[in-house]
Amino acid sequence: MTETRSVVVEREMPHPPEKIWRALTQPHLIAEWLMKNDFAPIVGHRFKLNGDWGGVLDCEVLTIEPNRSLSYSWNFEHEDAAYALRSVVTFTLTPSPGGSHLRVEQVGFRPEQRQAFGGARAGWQQFLAKLDEVVAREG
Template sequence: MNETSTEIRSVVVEREIAHPPEKIWRALTRPHLIEEWLMKNDFSPVVGHRFNLRGDWGGVLDCEVLVVDPNTTLSYTWNFTHDDPAFDLRSVVTFTLEPTHSGTRLRMEQSGFRPDQKRAFGGAKVGWQNFFEKLEQVLPQAD
């Protein structure tokens, strides 16, 4: 078996955002704000909390909170089950916030893409860029 066939891939997006970590944290953890930039949800920032993200495209992601370190790290599973197992996705999304002189460096990593999930991987690369654009638009109201 070729070792590269078992390689797990990650999508990483990093941005310098001109807002303090506390404000970005609110946008990452408050359900009404998450809905504005990501998806409809029943999120709660409590380790072990199971929640769903519901996309406009009709899909539902099953998630569980893994790490909550306020204003620093948020991590949760991001799982999608499909009738066709080739489209099943078992991944983890981790947000890391680092204060900077001008605001915050926000890093998102979604890990867990199998090599045969090129479409999902490509979709995530584009999707997270779009989510970050929306997140930046939501931040002014994240008080």
């Protein structure tokens, strides 16, 4: 089996897990910080994330622990294998003194997928900055 790499981004957020959870699981809020979607918080639900760059990700909800953990597949089909991606994204929320600790891990990058790996590292930083704004506004 091919060895894969992971992108991990962690940040402290000044919001309780319940507030962040809403932004992670409500389609209209996901659209504001991540991408347009037809997400439903149901294990086995298949959904699409529609990137503003024109790409579509095929996803499936894998696990849900309300206010604690959410994971889904994150698959991008492409005729060029270097761009095709089969990965899993996991969000983990842990209460902290100032609100919550959010850990996002995306696993499944093949060694030759340097561009996708680098894009995910930068992309998750931007997505989480937007997530923080959405959660603060939804207050």
